[in-house]
Amino acid sequence: MLIFDQLKKDDPQLRFLAIVVLGGILILLTGLWWVQLVSTRYFQRTLDNQSIRSVRIPAVRGKILDRNGQALADCRPVYSVDLYLDALSKSYQKAYSVAAARLQTNFNQQIAAKQKQLGHKLTPEEKKGLVMTESVRNQLRQQTRYEVTSNLLADLSARLHEPISLTQSNFERWYDRSRVLPLPVLPNLNARQVASFEEQSSSIPGVDLEVQSVRFYPNGSVGAHLAGYLSHDDESQDDKNYSYRLANYAGAAGLEKFYDNELQGTPGEKSIVINNYGFRQPNLETVDSPPTPGANVVLTIDLDVQKAADAALLRGAGADLHGAVVVMDVRNGDILAMASAPTYNPNHFIQHPDQATWEREWSHWTNGELQVQMNHAVQGLYPPGSIFKIVVGLAGLELGTLNPKEILTSPGYYPMPGHPIHDTAPAGDYDFDTALALSCNFYFITHGLKPGVLPRMVTLGERLHFGERTGLFPGFEGRGYFPTLSDIKSSSWHNGNTANMSIGQDRLAVTPLQIAVMISAIANGGTIFTPRIVSRIDSPNADEPVQTFPGHQVRDNLGVSARSLAVVAEAMRADVERPKGQSTGYLAAVPGMVIYGKSGTAQVQGRNGKIDKSLQVTWFGSFASMATNEPPHYAVVAMLAGGASGGSSCAPIAHDVYVALQQMERKAAAKPPALAQAR
Numbered sequence: 001m002l003i004f005d006q007l008k009k010d011d012p013q014l015r016f017l018a019i020v021v022l023g024g025i026l027i028l029l030t031g032l033w034w035v036q037l038v039s040t041r042y043f044q045r046t047l048d049n050q051s052i053r054s055v056r057i058p059a060v061r062g063k064i065l066d067r068n069g070q071a072l073a074d075c076r077p078v079y080s081v082d083l084y085l086d087a088l089s090k091s092y093q094k095a096y097s098v099a100a101a102r103l104q105t106n107f108n109q110q111i112a113a114k115q116k117q118l119g120h121k122l123t124p125e126e127k128k129g130l131v132m133t134e135s136v137r138n139q140l141r142q143q144t145r146y147e148v149t150s151n152l153l154a155d156l157s158a159r160l161h162e163p164i165s166l167t168q169s170n171f172e173r174w175y176d177r178s179r180v181l182p183l184p185v186l187p188n189l190n191a192r193q194v195a196s197f198e199e200q201s202s203s204i205p206g207v208d209l210e211v212q213s214v215r216f217y218p219n220g221s222v223g224a225h226l227a228g229y230l231s232h233d234d235e236s237q238d239d240k241n242y243s244y245r246l247a248n249y250a251g252a253a254g255l256e257k258f259y260d261n262e263l264q265g266t267p268g269e270k271s272i273v274i275n276n277y278g279f280r281q282p283n284l285e286t287v288d289s290p291p292t293p294g295a296n297v298v299l300t301i302d303l304d305v306q307k308a309a310d311a312a313l314l315r316g317a318g319a320d321l322h323g324a325v326v327v328m329d330v331r332n333g334d335i336l337a338m339a340s341a342p343t344y345n346p347n348h349f350i351q352h353p354d355q356a357t358w359e360r361e362w363s364h365w366t367n368g369e370l371q372v373q374m375n376h377a378v379q380g381l382y383p384p385g386s387i388f389k390i391v392v393g394l395a396g397l398e399l400g401t402l403n404p405k406e407i408l409t410s411p412g413y414y415p416m417p418g419h420p421i422h423d424t425a426p427a428g429d430y431d432f433d434t435a436l437a438l439s440c441n442f443y444f445i446t447h448g449l450k451p452g453v454l455p456r457m458v459t460l461g462e463r464l465h466f467g468e469r470t471g472l473f474p475g476f477e478g479r480g481y482f483p484t485l486s487d488i489k490s491s492s493w494h495n496g497n498t499a500n501m502s503i504g505q506d507r508l509a510v511t512p513l514q515i516a517v518m519i520s521a522i523a524n525g526g527t528i529f530t531p532r533i534v535s536r537i538d539s540p541n542a543d544e545p546v547q548t549f550p551g552h553q554v555r556d557n558l559g560v561s562a563r564s565l566a567v568v569a570e571a572m573r574a575d576v577e578r579p580k581g582q583s584t585g586y587l588a589a590v591p592g593m594v595i596y597g598k599s600g601t602a603q604v605q606g607r608n609g610k611i612d613k614s615l616q617v618t619w620f621g622s623f624a625s626m627a628t629n630e631p632p633h634y635a636v637v638a639m640l641a642g643g644a645s646g647g648s649s650c651a652p653i654a655h656d657v658y659v660a661l662q663q664m665e666r667k668a669a670a671k672p673p674a675l676a677q678a679r
Contacts, residue, residue, distance in 0.1 A: 156185070222303070228251060250264070262294065307660075323643070326513050410443060466510055466514060517529065572623075587655060592627065
């Protein structure tokens, strides 16, 4: 009552204030009425017409690094032009309305003409094909959507002077499955294209410049079989089911596949709102959880040595042969390089080259097998040839049946009854050093057939774990095959088998990695290491490694005397240091290094049963000290399928690798002590 009494007073200011307050209250009540009653159906309809969808965001993939932190596999930002179809929804509707009206007019004209011709109104049966059925409407929607999109892209292509292709089938597939996601239009833009886009495309609706992290192999084909490559993996399995997934890749070969879980990282998630047409609602995206980058895989590989191994192998193999190189530290089993030929550029699986380049790179087929994709260092199985004579020599030396100074006179072949075995070494007198240097078949068959030598050869092969995987790439390497003690005691085993085994033929198949393990054991005094190629896995955001893989893992021991190993080593040294004509490994020599080597050539029968020299497998197994009176440091094994001989084809490959190892050691010596120790 007091308020009304005050208002009855003749006070204009108070009355004006009361009117303003009452008016504000009236406006608030009117707005509340509008929201609560009048707009209820509108908001309900809007809520029903939109929905929230989850989108998987791939993480930045971890790096694959060599022992010095140089990248074999990295990621780099790549710019691309994407098209957001939601920006074209009104254009789609407008184009459809115009086309539908035009088609309806056309139908009406045809109906009128037909009625005039028949003289009566058309029945529903007679109107078939002249009415706007739902099927016709859907086809018209598809056609107008594609026309609007292709016209827009043609305009963009003309402005950027870059070809842009989009087929109707690809567009409709994207529209049906992923219209809420941006449609990739022009990938992998260079700096000029980016600048041109920024200048020319501001008036084109729906197009935007996007940046994403893309896998990149900075050294191209160097270490390709080690690093491996990626393939599209848009349907990867996760603990959570996502509505949509942005473009993603997964490891398809090599270390990329073997350590895919560690390299991938943890994907993120964002939520988007879509309307009843299936289009994204702009500015309504929220990132629920950002992606976490993948871990870095650090290798024992030295990139400079790897480059030298790849280059030397490709020079030796040329365009027609396949082969492998393995470089191992004999002191701990670390792999410093592993090359395989023919090779490929793993970048091409991410950014496809022109068709001619692709066909040239993948043209190496042999008997239906894609040789270029095989890592011949760990997956290829080959007869060891004369490389195996090292084992024969050790067996004879340990039994005492082989006197290294004893002279055997070779007629130039071994007179096996009914089937003489050809010898690549000339007829003449041979002691152990000369026989190993010139790879005399007669000498080693003679000693291999002596009583007790064959079982000792098999025992040494078992200690070297021939016929077993090394464990470097579980599930991704070849086992090979090697006879057991029960095999050589069976009725199916004859002297001819023993003779052939004594020169590395018959029932033997090894990988180049297995030979590298064997050579390392000869070099280091008989210790057989489990090879290591990954030293640790590092978190991208922490100083401490996530996981370490300790080196120097002893798998076995040859169990032979130091004297026997020294005799074999001196014979291998003579194979490299003797001049041409007196050895097969002289082409591997490097000034300033002491290199011990053994060449090998394994003959292979063709389909006609005759020896085919184009299929023979050539080897050079070796180890080296960096200087006189130093213990051996590194083993280098080179293999070519189809080479001329181990000495002429593979020893030069080893030479180039040893030069790179020598340079690596000199760089390490020139570093400050703290850095050298950290390395």
